[in-house]
Amino acid sequence: MMGVSISVAGASRAFGGVYAVREVGLDVPPGELRAVIGPNGAGKSTLFALIGGQLALDAGTVRLDGARIDRLPAHRRARLGVSVVFQGARIFPRMTALENVMVGAHTATRSGFLTAALRLPAHARSERLIASRARASLDRVGLAQWADRPAESLPLGQQRALQLARALCGRPRLLLLDEPASGLRTGEREHLAALLAELRSEGLTMLLVEHDVGFVMRLADRVTVLDLGRVIAEGSPAEVRADPAVIAAYLGDHQGSAA
Structure with missing residues (x-):
């Protein structure tokens, strides 16, 4: 599989005057597995819908391999290789x-x-x-x-x-996974982790939202952390684990476990 780069700049979306995503920036090179984590209501699923085209941006841009796709409907983005697996069966x-x-x-x-x-x-x-x-x-x-x-x-x-x-x-050339491990048994989680690692080795670009911190930290190349619709940290799993802002907003005493 040939992955693509995905670049999000200044992405904002509000509902009833309340921002779910505000001025979010994200740059993921081809073949990277990028995790997006944060507490409930941080804007993770909204961000995925903005990238996939299920929701329209109020402001900002989304680029795939440098070409803008934020004005394209979801089915056109799918034809370009953008695939979203949403939470819930x-x-x-x-x-x-x-x-x-x-x-x-x-x-x-x-x-x-x-x-x-x-x-x-x-x-x-x-x-x-x-x-x-x-x-x-x-x-x-x-x-x-x-x-x-x-x-x-x-x-x-x-x-x-x-x-x-x-x-x-x-x-797909870009696969967005919204809590794929939720509700899975231990053996199913292990099979999923092995499959995602295999897909990454084949060059597929992936964005992963997942509440199981341990699952995320052993798979992700880099991690972006959202809180109240904004990016509060980004870095390697080790860097994010040690970030005081992330610990205060999200990790706390849940490091290594499901949150």
Whole structure:
């Protein structure tokens, strides 16, 4: 996978006159796993939605490999390789696990509505390719045996893994993960950590929001800390752990544990 650089400058977004994100700056080089941490209400999920295009900026810019994308709708950003896995299991319950993952590749296929409606050979070839890619993505997240089962029958942990498989099926260049380890058992967390480390070794750029500080600190290359919508610290995991402002605002006596 070829990662991209992501640069956020002066990003601000308010709701009802209250800023959820205010003048946030973030520069992540290709292939880095950047963690974004902070207490509840710090603006982490809002920042992800601003990068992914689910929310519009009030001010600021978002650039992908130097090109502005903040004026593009979410589906256009997805075509450029921006994929967001939001907190909470978001699945299509009446579809199988495999069909759920295949949805993630729709931006990569060249078959349009007409080829699908007429069942032209190009559509059939595209569907076979996407199904193969989807099965590989399911296998990668440990869900190969669930492929043909209804998605709604999967336990919560597997439903969260299903969302990650769907994102990977779209071959992202920038992957934003909003609390992917939340609700997972120990073994599932270890599998997720190993997968993220593998994706980083392949060059994928990732932004990770996670409340489990220990999980974050052993995976992240660098950490950005938000509090009340502003960046209060940034650095290596060791530097952030020792920052007095971060300890006061967030870490406290929760270092190394879930917060």
